[in-house]
Amino acid sequence: MRGTLTVVLLGAAATVWSAVPLGGTGWPGGLFVVIAALCVVAGLVRLILKDRVREEQGLFAGGLASLVDGADRLVQSLPWETGAAISVLVLETLHRSRPWHTGLLAVLLVCYLLAVNRAESAVPSAVFRGQARMLATSAALLVLVTGVAMVPSARTGALSGWLDILAALAAMAAGGLALPV
Amino acid sequence: MLASPEAEARPRSLSSTVPLRLELDWTVSRHARRLFDLALAGLALAVVTRRPELVAVAAPALVLLFVWRGPRPRAIEVSVRPSATRAYEGEQIAFEVTVSGQGGHAVELLLHPTDGAQAVRGADRAATGGDGAVRATLALELARWGRRRPGSLEVSLWDRARMFECHTFVLLAEVDCYPLPARHNAAVVRGRLANRVGDHVSRSSGDGSEFAGVREYVAGDRQRSINWAATTRRGRLQVNTFAAERSQDVVLLVDATSDIGELGSTSVDHSLRGALGVGRTYLDARDRVGLVFFGARMRWLAPGMGERQFFRLLDAIVVGRAGWSSGNDITRLPRAALPPGAAVIAFSPLLDARFVETLRDLRQRSFAVLVVEVLPTGTGRARRGLDRLAERIWQMERQAIRFSLGELGVTVVRWDGADVLALPVDRRARQGAGRRR
Numbered sequence: 001m002r003g004t005l006t007v008v009l010l011g012a013a014a015t016v017w018s019a020v021p022l023g024g025t026g027w028p029g030g031l032f033v034v035i036a037a038l039c040v041v042a043g044l045v046r047l048i049l050k051d052r053v054r055e056e057q058g059l060f061a062g063g064l065a066s067l068v069d070g071a072d073r074l075v076q077s078l079p080w081e082t083g084a085a086i087s088v089l090v091l092e093t094l095h096r097s098r099p100w101h102t103g104l105l106a107v108l109l110v111c112y113l114l115a116v117n118r119a120e121s122a123v124p125s126a127v128f129r130g131q132a133r134m135l136a137t138s139a140a141l142l143v144l145v146t147g148v149a150m151v152p153s154a155r156t157g158a159l160s161g162w163l164d165i166l167a168a169l170a171a172m173a174a175g176g177l178a179l180p181v
Numbered sequence: 182m183l184a185s186p187e188a189e190a191r192p193r194s195l196s197s198t199v200p201l202r203l204e205l206d207w208t209v210s211r212h213a214r215r216l217f218d219l220a221l222a223g224l225a226l227a228v229v230t231r232r233p234e235l236v237a238v239a240a241p242a243l244v245l246l247f248v249w250r251g252p253r254p255r256a257i258e259v260s261v262r263p264s265a266t267r268a269y270e271g272e273q274i275a276f277e278v279t280v281s282g283q284g285g286h287a288v289e290l291l292l293h294p295t296d297g298a299q300a301v302r303g304a305d306r307a308a309t310g311g312d313g314a315v316r317a318t319l320a321l322e323l324a325r326w327g328r329r330r331p332g333s334l335e336v337s338l339w340d341r342a343r344m345f346e347c348h349t350f351v352l353l354a355e356v357d358c359y360p361l362p363a364r365h366n367a368a369v370v371r372g373r374l375a376n377r378v379g380d381h382v383s384r385s386s387g388d389g390s391e392f393a394g395v396r397e398y399v400a401g402d403r404q405r406s407i408n409w410a411a412t413t414r415r416g417r418l419q420v421n422t423f424a425a426e427r428s429q430d431v432v433l434l435v436d437a438t439s440d441i442g443e444l445g446s447t448s449v450d451h452s453l454r455g456a457l458g459v460g461r462t463y464l465d466a467r468d469r470v471g472l473v474f475f476g477a478r479m480r481w482l483a484p485g486m487g488e489r490q491f492f493r494l495l496d497a498i499v500v501g502r503a504g505w506s507s508g509n510d511i512t513r514l515p516r517a518a519l520p521p522g523a524a525v526i527a528f529s530p531l532l533d534a535r536f537v538e539t540l541r542d543l544r545q546r547s548f549a550v551l552v553v554e555v556l557p558t559g560t561g562r563a564r565r566g567l568d569r570l571a572e573r574i575w576q577m578e579r580q581a582i583r584f585s586l587g588e589l590g591v592t593v594v595r596w597d598g599a600d601v602l603a604l605p606v607d608r609r610a611r612q613g614a615g616r617r618r
Contacts, residue, residue: 079214079215079218081215082214082215082218082219085215085218085219085222086218086219086222089219089222089223089226089235089238090226092235093226093230093232093235097232097234098234099233099234099237102232102234102235102237102238103234103237105238106223106237106238106240106241109219109238110216110219110241110242113212113215113216113219116212116215117212117215117343120211121289121308121339121343131245131341131342131343134244134245134342135241135245137244138240138241138244138245139241141240141241141244142237142240142241144240145233145234145236145237145240146234146237148233149232149233149234149236149237150234162231164231164232164233165227165228165231165232165233165236167233168227168233168234168236168237169236172236172239172240172243175240
């Protein structure tokens with residue numbers, strides 16, 4: 001239950017963090033807030049219902065029973081968490097460039113996906129400690145790439161944006177190769 | 182999107198108490214797919230919007246996906262040891278699972294019950310990890326009688342970063358689940374009993390412990406049976422007499438021609454539970470108990486006594502170890518299966534005309550017949566006028582069947598399978614069940 005609560009809090013936090021300030025994003029902003037919220041809620045429902053024992057439907061099940069069964073299958077089969085993460089990212093791009101804000105959002109999103117993974121697994125927490133070192137190094141890499149993005153560029157010419165991206169990718173690749181994992 | 186690992190997983194091998202070697206097919210986990218999607222979305226948005234900070238979103242996901250490399254086992258050994266191979270309905274069976282060769286990977290165990298078994302909340306799954314062999318005890322509840330595999334065990338392995346996973350299934354060993362004997366309050370005893378030593382008080386005098394009366398002493402009577410008080414009053418030697426204690430043959434007749442009701446509480450389920458409960462009581466009273474299945478063909482178990490006969494009854498029900506004869510003509514049964522003078526206790530929903538005719542036939546052949554009517558479906562569902570009329574006619578037909586059987590001296594009692602089975606014990610019913618035409 002605590003794991004599920006963590007998932008909800010992190011999902012809500014990521015959605016709110018990417019949405020503020022909502023003014024200036026126009027109708028797409030509102031639309032993606034709604035999509036992200038719906039995906040977070042649907043992911044929560046999936047986590048709650050995943051361990052429920054499903055009764056076999058009879059050959060002549062009623063309309064309501066078929067509808068409930070269909071909705072249950074839909075909730076279980078669609079990747080709601082991925083939808084929530086992508087919606088939040090799109091929402092973030094609707095705002096002006098703000099690297100540190102996006103970096104923190106990336107932390108929230110990764111934590112959200114890790115919490116989902118933790119909540120949908122029955123494995124004790126001790127098993128997850130094995131990846132703590134790797135998570136720490138990936139967080140360092142995130143900080144490095146965010147820092148590179150915050151370095152002011154000349155912003156002259158059509159290729160300046162591409163060069164910034166290449167610089168970030170290069171920083172990520174270099175950092176990745178240097179990781180002691 | 183990558184292919185779902187669950188869709189590829191299929192049961193591989195049969196369960197055994199000896200370790201089974203299972204080959205593993207590792208696939209990318211759902212968690213890894215989500216991270217991959219996040220990284221892809223971050224990179225795509227960075228390129229489309231020309232904003233380098235979005236690359237940061239992809240960084241942790243890419244690290245977790247591509248940097249993590251660890252050795253993964255190709256096979257594991259799994260053994261599943263059930264705590265029992267025989268149980269009654271409603272009892273739980275524990276399965277001791279041992280997994281070895283997982284090399285420090287996390288192991289999740291989950292029992293999937295089949296029809297006739299139920300998961301025990303909190304005891305149907307376990308998660309563990311470690312370098313050596315890991316052990317866990319899981320449990321299932323057997324809900325319905327029969328010989329079957331109660332389920333399968335899903336063994337899931339995850340690497341330390343939970344990027345790769347594999348699922349494999351082990352079918353559990355076959356378990357015999359016996360119907361839970363019904364509780365009932367009394368046993369019907371025939372008026373005339375066979376000349377075998379038993380626990381029932383007979384009308385004839387003998388060496389039992391039940392006092393029967395006083396009579397005059399004759400040569401050969403035991404001195405210890407002299408009633409001195411009566412002797413003093415009458416002036417001549419008087420001796421006590423005792424009732425003989427005899428046993429009887431009881432044949433349990435189960436009607437399997439129609440099986441109606443919800444799974445787990447059908448008419449045949451009730452019949453078998455009732456028959457076992459009654460059989461248990463008669464066997465405890467040192468009677469000989471036999472069993473006859475009346476279905477598409479007759480199956481029978483000759484009467485016997487003792488604890489061993491009870492387990493023969495159970496096996497005859499679950500495994501089908503019984504004699505059989507083709508057709509469902511009761512006259513074709515051998516004398517050993519239906520001994521003359523036996524008390525026949527039939528369990529039936531009284532829906533099949535052939536079975537009702539068989540009951541009449543048995544009664545006319547001087548068997549004492551008692552019918553326990555097991556009809557699980559309740560009435561009173563009819564709401565419309567025509568439905569109500571049809572139900573009323575049906576009830577009258579059933580009443581007519583009961584009346585016609587009663588006229589022949591067959592006592593019919595109704596039992597819904599839930600309450601205590603109340604067999605008629607009053608004197609009138611006993612005489613009716615034992616009356617000869």
